[in-house]
Amino acid sequence: xxxxxxxxxxxxxxxxxxxxxxxxxxxxxxxxxxxxxxxxxxxxxxxxxxxxxxxxxxxxxxxxxxxxxxxxxxxxxxxxxxxxxxxxxxxxxxxxxxxxxxxxxxxxxxxxxxxxxxxxxxxxxxxxxxxxxxxxxxxxxxxxxxxxxxxxxxxxxxxxxxxxxxxxxxxxxxxxxxxxxxxxxxxxxxxxxxxxxxxxxxxxxxxxxxxxxxxxxxxxxxxxxxxxxxxxxxxxxxxxxxxxxxxx
Numbered sequence: 001x002x003x004x005x006x007x008x009x010x011x012x013x014x015x016x017x018x019x020x021x022x023x024x025x026x027x028x029x030x031x032x033x034x035x036x037x038x039x040x041x042x043x044x045x046x047x048x049x050x051x052x053x054x055x056x057x058x059x060x061x062x063x064x065x066x067x068x069x070x071x072x073x074x075x076x077x078x079x080x081x082x083x084x085x086x087x088x089x090x091x092x093x094x095x096x097x098x099x100x101x102x103x104x105x106x107x108x109x110x111x112x113x114x115x116x117x118x119x120x121x122x123x124x125x126x127x128x129x130x131x132x133x134x135x136x137x138x139x140x141x142x143x144x145x146x147x148x149x150x151x152x153x154x155x156x157x158x159x160x161x162x163x164x165x166x167x168x169x170x171x172x173x174x175x176x177x178x179x180x181x182x183x184x185x186x187x188x189x190x191x192x193x194x195x196x197x198x199x200x201x202x203x204x205x206x207x208x209x210x211x212x213x214x215x216x217x218x219x220x221x222x223x224x225x226x227x228x229x230x231x232x233x234x235x236x237x238x239x240x241x242x243x244x245x246x247x248x
Contacts, residue, residue, distance in 0.1 A: 001014065001052050001053075001056060001057065001058050001059065002049065002052065002058075002059050002060075003021070003058060003059065003060045003061060004060075004061050006058075011058070011099070014058050015099065015100045015101070018058070018246055019100060019101055019102040019103055019138075019246070020057075020058075020101070020102070020103035020104075020105060020242065020245065020246035021058045021059070021060050021096060021101050021103070021104055021105070022048050022051070022052065022057050022058065022059045022060065022105045022107060022238070022242055023048075023059075023060040023061075023062075023063060023092070023104060023105070023106050023107070024041065024044035024045040024047075024048045024059070024060075024062040024063070024064075024107050024109070025041075025044065025062070025063040025064075025066070025106050025107065025108050025109070025110075025113060025117065026038075026039075026040035026041030026042070026043065026044055026045070026062065026063070026064055026066060026108065026109035026110045026113070027040040027041060027064070027065065027066035027067070027068045027079075027109070027110035027112065027113065028040075028041060028064055028065050028066075028068070028076075028077065028078045029066075029068035029071035029074075029077045029078075029079070029110075030071050030074035030075075030076065030077050030169075030213045031168070031169040031173070031174065031213065031219075032168075032169030032174075032190075032195075032212055032213040032214040032217070032219055033188045033190065033212050033213070033214075033219075034174060034186050034187075034188040034219055034220070034222070035169045035173070035174045035177070035213075035219055036174075036177050036181075036184060037076045037077065038064065038177075039109070039169075039173050039174065039177050040066065040109040040110035040173070041062050041063075041064035041065075041066075041109055041110075042109075042176075042177045042180060042181075043109040043147055043173050043176045043177060044062070044107040044108060044109040044147050045062045045064075045109075045180075046176060046177070046179065046180035046231060047107065047147055047176070047231055047234045047235055047238060048062075048107050048238065050231060050235045051235045051238045051239050051242070054235060054239065055239045055242075055243070057239070057242055060092075060096075063088070063089070063092070065078050065079070065080050066079070066080060066085060066110045066112060066113040066116075067079060067080060067081075067082055067085060067110075067112045067113055067116050068110070068112060069202070069203060070112070070200050070201065070202060070203055070206045071203065071206065071213070072203040073203040073204055073206055073207030074207070074213055082115075082116040082119065085113070085116045085117075085120065086116060086119055086120040086123055089117070089120040089124075090120065090123055090124060093124055093140060093142075097137070097140050101140075102138045102139075102140060102141065103140075103141050103142075103143070103245055103246055103248070104140065104141075104142050104143070105142075105143045105145070105241075105242050105245055105246075106142065106143065106144050106145070107145055107147055107238060108144060108145065108146045108147070109146070109147055109173075111146070111167075114144070114146070117144050118144065121142045121144070124140055124142065125140075128140060141245075141248070143241075143245045145238070145241060147234055147238070148172070148173075150233070150234050150237030150238055150241065151236075151237040151240070151241075152233050152236075152237060153230065153233050153234050153237060156229060156230060156233050157170075157172040157230060160172070160175075160226045160229065160230070161218075161221055161226075163194070163218070164193070164194045164216075164217055164218030164221060165216075165217060166194070166195060166197070166214065166215055166216030166217025166218070167197070167215045167216050167217065168210075168213070168214060168215035168216070168217060169195075169213055169214040169215070169217050169219050170217045170219060171217065171218060171219045171220075171221040171222040171226070172222075172226070172230055174219045174222035174227075175222040175223055175224070175226040175227030175230060176227045176230050176231055176234075177227070178222060178223070178224045178227045179224055179227030179228045179230070179231050180227075180231075182224045185222075185223075185224055187220070188220060189220065190212075190214070190218055190219070190220045191212075193218055193220075194216065194217070194218045195210060195212070195214035195215055195216055195217055195218070196209065196210065196215070196216070197215055197216040198210075198215070200215075
């Protein structure tokens with residue numbers, strides 16, 4: 001069940017049985033020669049929507065632009081300031097709690113968002129701690145999960161790609177996007193086969209260190225079949241975790 005594809009009476013009916021919503025959050029940034037710019041937003045979106053369909057979870061619109069300044073040396077990347085992300089997350093959460101939501105589960109697809117998301121949670125809880133007396137609304141609770149950290153997912157990724165998984169533009173994340181959009185699957189030669197590794201600093205430094213955008217990875221190994229296996233494992237994990245959080 002997707003919020004943007006629902007009517008307001010349908011959302012009211014959902015709220016009568018659950019006060020929890022799942023929001024995919026990611027980034028729009030380069031993902032190497034064969035990875036989509038939307039990879040970090042598409043991965044949690046694909047997983048979330050399948051989980052929503054299977055378990056009747058309400059899934060909100062994807063927060064699809066994140067903190068990606070270090071990727072700005074590559075065409076198409078869009079980035080937000082951390083302060084902008086925090087402000088937008090605050091507005092999203094305030095809107096949802098106004099309608100009666102009490103639990104927001106954020107399924108993240110971009111490691112560069114983690115610190116900012118955590119800071120946004122602190123801002124939200126600051127408001128809860130200093131709420132005026134007489135406010136009978138239950139306090140908002142947030143939960144952050146990176147999709148690759150769901151139970152069993154990383155072990156599966158490592159078994160599928162024991163060499164060349166890397167840390168950015170990985171065959172696993174490319175495979176997940178291909179599972180969702182098989183028409184975009186493509187064969188692209190990688191040179192070197194496995195990309196270098198190193199620190200992540202500013203955009204110009206990143207482009208010098210990682211000329212084609214990859215970090216330690218060989219996404220030429222990606223496949224729709226591998227993506228389907230990863231998505232299935234992630235969907236199972238997110239349903240179990242979301243339901244436990246919703247009931248807490």
